Amino acid sequence: MTEAIWIFFAFTLGLLARSAGLPPLVGYLIAGFVLNSLASQFGLPAESSEMLDHLAHLGVLLLLFTVGLKLKFRSIFRPEVIGGGLAHFAITCLVFVPGLYLFLGLGGMEALMLAIALSFSSTVLAAKVLESKQELRAFHGRVAIGILIVQDLIALVVMSLTAGHTPSIYALLVFALPLLRPLLFRLMDATGHDELLVLLGLMLALAVGGIGFEMVGLSSELGALLVGALLAKHPRAVELSNSLWSVKEVFLVGFFLQIGMNGLPDDHALLFAVVAACLLPLKGLLFFFLLLAFRLRSRSSFLSSLLLTNYSEFGLILASVALPQWLVPLALTVALSFILSAPINRLAHPLYARMSRYIDPLESSKRHPDEQPISLGSTRVLIIGMGRTGTAAYDELRDTEPHLMGLDSDPARLKGHREAGRHVFFADAEDFNFWQTLNMPHLEAVILCLHDIEGKKIAARKLRERGFKGFIASHTLHVDEVPQILEAGADNAYLTMNETGVALAGHVQQKLSLPLRGVPTES
Known part of the structure; x- marks a missing residue:
């Protein structure tokens, strides 16, 4: 009964969001908050159930696996990706930590953890936007995804340190993953085009990448991404990604519902989320000027920075480990940033067309090698x-x-x-x-x-x-x-x-x- 009500609310509000010209995921987020607020009337649990949490986690793993299928490692090891990602993280923390310490009266470590949580951008939202517009392989899409991977790696390191444990010695086996590529390619060739291909994708994303990495003390999200990337050069990588599309989409509905069902926000949480949302333009501007500094053209810098102008689900994961008292305010902050960011990214190209005459003079006279005329x-x-x-x-x-x-x-x-x-x-x-x-x-x-x-x-x-x-x-x-x-x-x-x-x-x-x-x- 509970699951049927979840599906009903998710479908109804997702359809309303689409009718209003917004991505359905905005409706799923609102559905989570509505379900939470009406929990007592419908007799539902006040928080997301273990099953919904599990489905949400599977959705994230499958999404990252399919992103990995379209990822080329050489696109990450670029100056604009590593330099831009690390510089933005450092500047954000340097600005946010004193502000949180002074205005909210937080302790030094708590202010630092909250600043780190707010420095990340959403891999899920950016991947969804790029995938829906078929821009994952466009230059600005590759730059944004690369920076997000750098941020995710930072988040994984911070969570490992905060949790007080380090990966096991067997985590070093990750460096031997490329040796598995011939075997994985043979499995891809042997599975055909039907349900075996879907099962292979699920096994690699959830078992090899997810459970396998967790067993050696590493993040399952990182595992799903890396295993997908191992298959990116296979001729049927796109076919595998397409075959997993519907399964991944259904599970991701659970992820967005889960965000809204983490708890009901009070006035202080609402105020925090609104103030954080007002700071989003500064976050985007910092990304924009950093990318310009790495000789990207104004168009690529603009489109990439729009994709990164939001807050991340990894901030929620970090809060669950290090800042449980901030989980609900951060959940509302992330949801509000999604609601603002998703429709803006849908209009990214028309927005650039209108603003190009003002921002084009800001770009460097020296072009990035991938953007030569x-x-x-x-x-x-x-x-x-x-x-x-x-x-x-x-x-x-x-x-x-x-x-x-x-x-x-x-x-x-x-x-x-x-x-x-x-x-x-x-x-x-x-x-x-x-x-x-x-x-x-x-x-x-x-x-x-x-x-x-x-x-x-x-x-x-x-x-x-x-x-x-x-x-x-x-x-x-x-x-x-x-x-x-x-x-x-x-x-x-x-x-x-x-x-x-x-x-x-x-x-x-x-x-x-x-x-x-x-x-x-x-x-």
């Missing part, structure tokens, strides 16, 4: 988005069109294309500055193979605004997206699955028109 030179045909569809289009054209170029926002993907002899460069189709500085004197045709509908619309619109008169073709999986793409400026939008069916039928017709083997043709 692109000149199309003699290119006649341009393919934007070099995934499976874009690669197939490139390979079909490469023998007949010598002036061919591909663009993609995933540096790891670029390396593979260049090793295969393809002429592919880094660029983000949703980067307004990219279109403003693009030189395309000989361009005659563009093929849009991006996953995100917004990216296709922006690319088509910007091409037309730059005076491009050539042919623009796009692929899409959904009928309702066709008129939007055409309205943005494309000449044609082809339904990918329809085109696949036509191509298959063409192959069959070609075979049927040929004589059967061993049967002579009539003269």
